[in-house]
Amino acid sequence: MQLHSSSYFIPREGNDFSNLFKRVRIMPLYSFPHIKDMNFKILSHDKRFFVHIDFDAFFAQVEQRDNLKLRGKPVSVGGMEGKKGIVMTASYEARAMGVDTGMSVVEAKRICPELISVPCYGPKYEAIMLNLLEALKDFVPEDCIEQYSIDECFADLSGVVKNFYEATKVANDIKRKVRDLENLTASIGLSYNKTFAKLATKLQKPDGLSVVTQENKDKIYSMPANKLWGIGRRIEIRMCTLGIKTIGELAAANERLLKKEFGINGIIFRKLARGEDTSEIVLKEKKEKSLNHYHTLSEPIYKSEDVLKEIRRIGEYICRKLRSKDLTAGYMHLSVRFENLTYASHIVKLPFFTNDDREIFNAAVKIYGKFRKPCEEMKARQFGMGVYDLHLDTRECNLNLFEKKIILPYYALDKLKSKYGESIIRVGIGT
Numbered sequence: 001m002q003l004h005s006s007s008y009f010i011p012r013e014g015n016d017f018s019n020l021f022k023r024v025r026i027m028p029l030y031s032f033p034h035i036k037d038m039n040f041k042i043l044s045h046d047k048r049f050f051v052h053i054d055f056d057a058f059f060a061q062v063e064q065r066d067n068l069k070l071r072g073k074p075v076s077v078g079g080m081e082g083k084k085g086i087v088m089t090a091s092y093e094a095r096a097m098g099v100d101t102g103m104s105v106v107e108a109k110r111i112c113p114e115l116i117s118v119p120c121y122g123p124k125y126e127a128i129m130l131n132l133l134e135a136l137k138d139f140v141p142e143d144c145i146e147q148y149s150i151d152e153c154f155a156d157l158s159g160v161v162k163n164f165y166e167a168t169k170v171a172n173d174i175k176r177k178v179r180d181l182e183n184l185t186a187s188i189g190l191s192y193n194k195t196f197a198k199l200a201t202k203l204q205k206p207d208g209l210s211v212v213t214q215e216n217k218d219k220i221y222s223m224p225a226n227k228l229w230g231i232g233r234r235i236e237i238r239m240c241t242l243g244i245k246t247i248g249e250l251a252a253a254n255e256r257l258l259k260k261e262f263g264i265n266g267i268i269f270r271k272l273a274r275g276e277d278t279s280e281i282v283l284k285e286k287k288e289k290s291l292n293h294y295h296t297l298s299e300p301i302y303k304s305e306d307v308l309k310e311i312r313r314i315g316e317y318i319c320r321k322l323r324s325k326d327l328t329a330g331y332m333h334l335s336v337r338f339e340n341l342t343y344a345s346h347i348v349k350l351p352f353f354t355n356d357d358r359e360i361f362n363a364a365v366k367i368y369g370k371f372r373k374p375c376e377e378m379k380a381r382q383f384g385m386g387v388y389d390l391h392l393d394t395r396e397c398n399l400n401l402f403e404k405k406i407i408l409p410y411y412a413l414d415k416l417k418s419k420y421g422e423s424i425i426r427v428g429i430g431t
């Protein structure tokens, strides 16, 4: 089994890793089951067994594990001592004092003065999840495992167990494995569909194992409807106006009414609430190690403005590619090939993990500054760029909590570009 190093230090500001505090994922990797995820061949949920695994107080538990001084204490992760920040999560000791995710650290300290606030360290948490995904391969084949978020995953046990008795045994074994492997606790939900497995996890936390079968699914019915995938604040409010507050009420609601109000999603919400989720394990694309793009010009160039334009174009292409795979890069490489087939090339560490056009362009310009320059007698024929040390992009949601810097809505811009073409919009990055 390939183990990923998930150890084990608290980064201090100013060291190489301080810029990684922002690398935290809060959004699921996949959105809620859509009509395309439903498997209409499955008419019955008999003999379907899914486990959902979710680490308890994840970042806080990891930091407590790695620092004896934090054990048994109220700890929050996400803000630096004496600095502004948001509580990303809190240890159960801190939760007992009222500290909650999303609170400012200042506010959290006010209600819990003994709170210890520590920075988060994304790659460490990512490695732990990768180890769990690897360990799950001892229980089910790889294509039966789905990472859902930084601390959650699913495993489809349907091929390896015959009934809930056997599935519960496997779920317990997985729990033990998590503890042995990482010395962490996770809560597990086991059910005959993914939605109920995910909801079951919430029934008993921390360190819980909850089983929801067709016979006892009413355990889920008293949960608020907004606990279901896809039901955010706005939909929740609209549901309330229809008199739907709980999952049970949603399950019993009139299908046509839901369709009228929410379209096809209304039908899906109702199906999910009734335990009629037939979605399967969603497989993530294999993680890329690097991305490269080379462009040979039909007309060689030498003027600085043309070169910068070309560098910018390739940089934008690479960034778009990174974003399409939800990745950020830690290193970048730039190369120029001259007419006489000689090369100039150099690699730099980026100031932080990024897929931001501006950062990549700035780094490329810096590299280019070190190169001998093309001239009229020796023009440049090919430009190449590569990015390495790729990690999941976790900044979309949280970076702006930590940085004053303006995050451009690149993902939205990419969508526009893929719909209307490259030239529909450009970000001004100073050329």
Ligand code: DCP
Residues within 6 Å of the ligand: 024, 025, 026, 054, 055, 056, 057, 058, 059, 060, 088, 089, 090, 101, 102, 150, 151, 205, 206, 398
């Ligand atoms: N997280 C974040 N910002 C949020 C919510 C969560 O950065 N708004 C991070 C910190 C969490 C991790 O994601 O540790 C997992 O989120 P969960 O919602 O699963 O919360 P926890 O694992 O912290 O607690 P629980 O025991 O309730 O699952």
Ligand code: CA
Residues within 6 Å of the ligand: 054, 055, 056, 057, 058, 151
């Ligand atoms: Ca969790």
Ligand code: CA
Residues within 6 Å of the ligand: 054, 055, 149, 151, 152
């Ligand atoms: Ca979670």
